[in-house]
Amino acid sequence: MKKAVLPLLLLCLSQGINAQEADTSAKPAKDYNKWTVEFGGGINKVSNPLNSGYHVDGYSLYHLGLGARYMFNTKFGAKLDVAMDRLKGDDVSIGFQTKYYSTSLQGIVNVGRLLEFEEWTKRLNVMGHMGVGVGVLTGDEIDKGDKTGNFLMGMTGQLKLSNRVSIYGDFTMLNAFSMQLAWDGHPNTNNKPGFDGTLYNASVGINIALGSHKEHADWYVFNNDDVINELENRVSELEELMNDVDKDGVPDYLDVEPNTPSGALVDPKGRNIDLNKNGVPDYIDSALAEMESKGAGSGAGAAEIVDLINDGYVNIYFDFNKDMPTSASTGAITFLITYLKDNPEKSASIWGFADEIGDAKYNQELSERRANNVKKIFTDAGIDTSRLTIEGKGVDNSVNKDSSAARQTVRRVKLVIK
Structure with missing residues (x-):
């Protein structure tokens, strides 16, 4: 019997440990309680060994x-328990009374x-259990426990x-081994100590679940709808991350300049590329070169540049709650200053904006500060202040x-x- 039971016990425990990883990967263990305490009582029945003249x-x-x-997890577990069984002879037996105390560690299968x-x-369940333990048989006529x-x-x-x-x-069913005494508390005269000490017990009792969650693992049923909802939320998050407002091929969460025109040549961070270092983004250089190749003339070229600026393709950006431009906006600032210097007859209105986060009055003031700071950068670069007006657009x-x-x-x- 030992050869049969021990491998089964090891298999049960190893399956429990392996399944813990599988089950928790599908559903976090925090969704159900894991601990229970249990107590109960009932009846018992012993078979061999009993000496001649002793009956139960x-x-x-x-x-x-x-x-x-x-x-x-919801399928496998372990328990530690203690038990006490009182054994006594029947009416035709030589009188005896012994007690068997035992403790065991068992694997659990739900x-x-x-x-x-x-x-x-939803209310009925069956659990299997198997394990090993130790025990001691005591009685009035037993000097030392067996x-x-x-x-x-x-x-x-x-x-x-x-x-x-x-x-x-x-x-x-409990199978005791290495028994020196029979269940009646006297030396075993029938057999040598072996695996023939058998004790059966049947009991009823109560389980109490411990923990802060609604259900215990014994009864918890994994809901596929939870997985579907979680996956949908993750997909939504990924879709938002992959948004590309300016259609430059760089997702918005990586895009430092998130308002470049579609088709503009940008680096991996979404910044306009200026290979010739003239302060003008290459996509504007390309547009001007194309107009010149078609004989559009300087007047047409100037009009196209004004359209690009006024349509918002050359913006100066700010970090959240900041009123000084980001370092990534240096190219746009350089281009705008260069344009105003090359076209002294032109004037410009400087419009500041803020996002929706925060108080409306504060954002109005923030937009005005942003416009004022850009004006100061321009005047410090040599643009006459009379050519510049500011307006906080709020x-x-x-x-x-939410994005x-x-x-x-x-x-x-x-x-x-203008």
């Missing part, structure tokens, strides 16, 4: 048990979850009363308020060339 009734009172159980009982019942080892296996039925409480009925609510990437595109200053 069909069953005897009493058996008492107390245990603590931990579930690795048969109900494995067989998907939840498809037809210490034994034991193997146990059994089945437990459960009836759920609430999310915290269930009652159980259990049947367990909040720009043209983008999705941080979209809000970046409206924290800006734009110029309107």
Whole structure:
């Protein structure tokens, strides 16, 4: 029997540990409680070894048990328990009374979850258990307790009363080995000490779940709808991350300049590329070169540049709650200053904007500070202040308020060339 039971126990425990990883990867363990305490009592019945002249009734009172159980996941667990069984002779037996105290560590299999009982019942369950332990047989005529080892296996039925409480009925077979005495407390005259000490007990009791969650692992049923909702939320988050407002091929969460025109040549961070270092983004250089190749003339070229500026393709950007331009806006500032210096007859209105986050009055003032600071940069660069006017436009609510990437595109200053 030892050869059969021990491998089964090891298999049970190893499956429990392996399944812990599988189960928790599908659903975090925080969704259900893992601990229970359980106590109960019932009847017992012993068979061999009993010496000649010693007999027991069909069953005897009493058996008492107390245990603590931990579930690795909804299917496998382990428990530590202690028990006491009183044994006594029947009416035709030589009188005796002994007690057997035992403790064991057992692996648990939630048969109900494995067989998907939840498809037809929410209140009935079956648990299997198997393990090893030690025990000691005591009695009035025993000078020293007879210490034994034991193997146990059994089945437990459960009836759920609430999310915290269930009652159980259990049947367990205990096989004791290395017994020096018979169950009657006298030296075993029938057999040499071996694996023939058998004790059966049947008990009823109560399980109490411990923990802060609604359900215990014994009864928790994984809901596929939860997975679907979680996946949908993740997909939505990924879709938002992959938004590309300016269509330059760089997702908004990586885009430092999130308002470059579609088709503009940008670096991996979404910044306009200026290979010739003339302060003008290459896509504007290309547009001007194309107009010149078509014989559009300087007047047409100047008009196209004004359209690019006034349509918001050359903006100066700001970080959240900041009133000084980002370093990534240096190219746009250089281009605008260069344009105004090359066209002294032109004047410009400097419009400041803020996103929707925060108080409207504060954002109005922030937009004015942004416009003022850009004006100071221009005047410090040699642009006559009489050619520049400022206007705080306050909040720009043209983008999705919940998108941080979209809000970046409206924290800006734009110029309107006149």
